[in-house]
Amino acid sequence: xxxxxxxxxxxxxxxxxxxxxxxxxxxxxxxxxxxxxxxxxxxxxxxxxxxxxxxxxxxxxxxxxxxxxxxxxxxxxxxxxxxxxxxxxxxxxxxxxxxxxxxxxxxxxxxxxxxxxxxxxxxxxxxxxxxxxxxxxxxxxxxxxxxxxxxxxxxxxxxxxxxxxxxxxxxxxxxxxxxxxxxxxxxxxxxxxxxxxxxxxxxxxxxxxxxxxxxxxxxxxxxxxxxxxxxxxxxxxxxxxxxxxxxxxxxxxxxxxxxxxxxxxxxxxxxxxxxxxxxxxxxxxxxxxxxxxxxxxxxxxxxxxxxxxxxxxxxxxxxxxxxxxx
Numbered sequence: 284x285x286x287x288x289x290x291x292x293x294x295x296x297x298x299x300x301x302x303x304x305x306x307x308x309x310x311x312x313x314x315x316x317x318x319x320x321x322x323x324x325x326x327x328x329x330x331x332x333x334x335x336x337x338x339x340x341x342x343x344x345x346x347x348x349x350x351x352x353x354x355x356x357x358x359x360x361x362x363x364x365x366x367x368x369x370x371x372x373x374x375x376x377x378x379x380x381x382x383x384x385x386x387x388x389x390x391x392x393x394x395x396x397x398x399x400x401x402x403x404x405x406x407x408x409x410x411x412x413x414x415x416x417x418x419x420x421x422x423x424x425x426x427x428x429x430x431x432x433x434x435x436x437x438x439x440x441x442x443x444x445x446x447x448x449x450x451x452x453x454x455x456x457x458x459x460x461x462x463x464x465x466x467x468x469x470x471x472x473x474x475x476x477x478x479x480x481x482x483x484x485x486x487x488x489x490x491x492x493x494x495x496x497x498x499x500x501x502x503x504x505x506x507x508x509x510x511x512x513x514x515x516x517x518x519x520x521x522x523x524x525x526x527x528x529x530x531x532x533x534x535x536x537x538x539x540x541x542x543x544x545x546x547x548x549x550x551x552x553x554x555x556x557x558x559x560x561x562x563x564x565x566x567x568x569x570x571x572x573x574x575x576x577x578x579x580x581x582x583x584x585x586x587x588x589x590x591x592x593x594x595x596x597x598x599x600x601x602x603x604x605x606x607x608x609x
Contacts, residue, residue: 381408382421390426391433395443398450405454415462416498419491420582423451427487428565448487455490466498473524473594477505478514479561480528480535480542488561489529495583499591511542519549524597525590526550528576529561536563540575554600556593558586 393401433439557576564580578589
C-alpha cells in the first residue's frame with residue numbers, strides 16, 4: 284500500500300473516532316460537556332506546544348490532530364521511505380514499459396470495444412505502481428494520436444475517432460478525483476484560461492492540460508463552447524496569468540495570430556503569457572516558428588514548467604504587474 288494511502292487512512296480513522304466521541308458526549312440526550320471533561324486528566328488547562336489547550340473540545344482536538352498529521356506525520360512518513368537510485372530506475376522502467384506501440388494499440392482497441400475494460404486496464408497499471416501522470420503522458424496521449432493515424436490510414440471511421448476520444452476523456456474525468464487528490468489552490472494561485480480555437484471538435488488534449496495545471500495548484504477557467512467574443516470579454520474582466528489556446532486543424536491557423544493579438548490587447552493583465560498547442564503542431568511542427576506566443580507545442584507537464592518559469596520572468600521584469608485581487 285502506498286504511504287500516502289496509509290496516511291489518509293490514519294487521518295480518516297482519527298476523524299471518525301473523534302466524531303464518534305463528539306456524538307457520544309455532546310449530542311446524546313443523556314450526556315453533556317461535563318462527561319467529556321471527566322475523560323480528561325485532572326490538571327489545569329495547559330497550552331500545548333502548538334497552542335492547543337488540553338481541555339479543548341473534540342472539534343478543536345480534531346483540527347489539531349488533522350493539522351499534526353498533515354504537517355508532521357505525513358511528511359516524515361514520506362521522507363522515511365528509501366529513494367535509492369536503483370528504485371528510481373525501477374520506477375522509470377515501469378513507466379517506460381507502457382510506452383510502446385503494442386501497449387498503445389492494445390489500449391486503442393479496448394477503447395473502441397469496451398470503455399470499462401480500458402479503464403480497468405489503466406487502473407491495473409496504477410495498482411502496479413505507475414503514476415497517473417505517466418499513464419496520461421506515455422499511454423493516453425499516444426493512444427489519441429494513434430486513433431488519428433488509424434483514421435488517416437482508413438483503419439477506422441471519423442465516428443470511431445470521435446467515440447474513442449470521448450471515451451478517453453471520460454476515463455480521465457472519472458480518474459480526476461484521484462489525480463487531483465493532493466492538489467491545492469489559494470488566493471495566491473496563478474490563474475490560467477485554457478480554451479480551444481473556434482471550430483475544434485476534439486478537446487481531449489486541452490482537458491489533459493487543464494488537469495495537469497489544476498494538479499500543480501493553478502486555478503483554471505475554460506469554457507469549450509464559448510464564443511470568441513465571450514472569451515475576449517472574460518480576458519478583459521478577469522486577471523489571468525496565462526492564456527492557453529488549443530489548435531486542432533490547419534484551417535484554424537490563419538486566425539490564430541490575430542486572435543492572440545486581440546486577447547493580449549484586451550487582457551486585464553498587460554503582461555499575460557500566451558501558450559499555444561494542440562494536434563496541429565504535432566502534425567506540422569514547421570508552423571511553430573510562425574506563432575506569436577510565449578510557449579508553443581509542449582506536452583502537459585512541460586507546459587506547466589514553462590508557464591511557471593514565464594511567470595517568474597514576468598514578475599522579475601514587472602514586479603508591480605501582479606493580480607490586483609490577491
